[in-house]
Amino acid sequence: MPRPSNAPRKVRRQVTDTTMQIKLGKSHDADREGKPSPSSATVDEALTFTGFGKYNFGLLLVCSWTLQAMGMDLFGTSFVVAAAVCDLELTMQQRALLTAMPLVGVVTGAQLWGYVADTKGRRLTLMLSMSVGFVFAALSSFAPDWRSMAVLKLISSTFTSATNSAAYTLLGESCSERTRGRAMLLCTCALMCSQAAAAVFAYPILPLGFSYHIDFLGIEYRPWRLLALVMALPCLATAALLRLFHESPKFLASRGRYEEALQVLKSIYACNSGDLADNLPVQKLIPEKGNQQVDEQGSFLRSLWQQTVPLFQAPLLRDTIKLFYLVAVIYMTGSGFILWLPYIMNNLFVVLESGGGDGMNLCSVLSYSTGDSFVNGNDTTIPTCDDTIQDTTLLSAMAYGAIASSINLVLSLTCGSRKRLAMMGILGVSGLAAVFLNLVHTPIAGGVFFFVFLLCALAMGILSVYFVELYPTSLRGMASCLSVMLGRSSAFVGVNAIGALISINCEATFYVWAILLFSAVAVTWFLPNDRAVKK
Secondary structure, eight states, rough: OOOOOGGGGGGHHHHHHHHHHHHHTTTOOOOOTTTTTTOEEEEHHHHHHHSHHEEEEHHHHHHHHHHHHHHHHHHHHHHHHHHHHHTTTHHHHHHHHHHHHHHHHHHHHHHHHHHHHHHTOOOHHHHHHHHHHHHHHHHHHGGGHHHHHHHHHHHHHHTTTTTHHHHHHHHHHTTTTTHHHHHHHHHHHHTTTHHHHHHHHHHTTTOOOEEEEEEETEEEEOOOHHHHHHHTTTHHHHHGGGGGGGOHHHHHHTOOOOHHHHHHHHHHHHHHOOOOOGSSSSOEEEOTTOOOOOOOOHHHHHHHHHHHHGGGGGTTTTHHHHHHHHHHHHHHHHHHHHHTTTHHHHHHHHHHHOOOOTTTHHHHHHHHHHTTTHSTTSBBOOOOOOOOOOOHHHHHHHHHHHHHHHHHHHHHHHTTOHHHHHHHHHHHHHHHHHHHHOOOOOOHHHHHHHHHHGGGGGHHHHHHHHHHHOOHHHHHHHHHHHHHHHHHHHHHHHHHHHHHHHHHHHHHHHHHHHHHHHHHHHHTTTTTOHHHOOH
C-alpha cells in the first residue's frame, strides 16, 4: 500500500488508487517515491475488464460452427450410410458398425488431443485437427467399399474429435466467469443442430439422380458420396476462421507466458470496447490460486501421466466419478439413439404413409415395418434393397434440431445459476418419455415421445460447464478429452447394443434406458451446487 503523503491534495488520488487495487483483489507495493506499481490481477480478474463484445461473439460463432462441423462428421454419417445401403451392400451388422465407426475415432484420439490441448494450446489443436479431419472426411466419399470407408471415417473422426473439448475450453477461457456458462451453453446449440444441419444438406442432394462411373476406383459416384464430401467442407472453413482469433489467455498464463497472455487480453479489450489496448486497467498478470505452472520438461508419456493421474486423486476424485458416470449415461442415450434416428423415423413414416400403424406403439411399428429384413439376422443382406430416405424423415431430423436448439437457447439464458436442477429436469423428463413411448399405442405419439427421449442430449452442454468450472486450467483439457473418450465409447456400445436389442425386445430396451436416466438424476443431485462451484 502506498505511503500516504502529507499533502492533502494527494488524498483523493490515493483513495482512487486503493479502490482500484481492492477491485483487482490485490494490494501492491509502492516505490520509494510513493507512486503505486502497475495494477496486477489474475487472468480471471482481468477478463472481467475485457467485457463480452465483438471478439467474444465472433469466437462464440466460430467455436459453434466448429462443433457443428465435428457433429456433422460424427452424426451425419447416419444419413450417408442409410443412402449407401445398396451401393455398399450392407448387412444390418455392417450398417451399425459403419454408423458407429466415427465414435471409435473419438475414443482413439481423445486422450492424445487432451494432452496436445493442455501443452500446445487450444487454438493450435483446433486448427490442426479440423484441417486434417477435412482431408480424410473428403476422401471417404470416394471409398470403394464399406471397409475402406470405415477406416477413413475412423481417421477423420480421430482428428475432428479434438473439437469436442478444445472448442469449449477455448471459448470458456476467453470469457469472464459471469458470461462463461451462458456462452458455452449457447455454443452447445450448434452441436445440437449438427444432425439437423446434415439433414439440411441431405434434403436437396439425396434425391438427385446422377450416377458417374469412376473406372480406376471401380465406384459409381452417386448423391450420397457428394453428401459425404459436402459435409466435410465446414471442417476446412472453420480451421481457416480460427486464424482470426487468439490463443486462450488462461492457457498462456498456465504455461508461464504471462506477457503473451496480457497482450491477448489487451487485444480482446480493444476489440470489445473500441478503446486503446493499453488502456486495459490490468498491466501485470499474477498466478491463480490452485493452478500450478506446468513443467514442459520430461518425456511425452510422463507428461501424459502427470496430466491424467490428478483427475483420479483427491480432491478431484469424487467429482470425476460423478461427472464420468453422467457422461456415460447421457452419451449412451443421446448419441447412441440419435444415430438410429434416420432408421427409426424412416420406418415410422413408411408405415404411416402406407395407412398402417393403428393401435401400435413405436416398437410395434418398427417390427411391422422391417419385417423379415430385420429379423433375418445380422449376417443376411437385406433381401429387397431400398436406400430411399423419406422426405419426412429428413424434415423430422431438422425439426428435432430446431426444437433442441431452441430449448438449449432458453436454458443458456435462464439456468446459469441453476445448472444442477436443470440437468435433473432434463434427465427426468427424458426417462419418463422412454416409458411413455412404450405405453402409448399411437404411432405418431410414439414418435413425439422418442424426440423428447432424445432431448437428454441437452445435458451435454451443462456437463461441459461443470468440466470447465470444477477443474484447474492445467488439467481442464485432459479432463474434457477423457470425458469425451468415455462418452463416445459409451455411445459406440449404445449404438451397437440398440441395433441388437431392438430386434430382440424393443420395449425392454427403452425400459432399461429409462432406469439408466433415473439413476443419472440421482447422481446429479450429489453434484456441487452452483454457489459452491462459484466459490
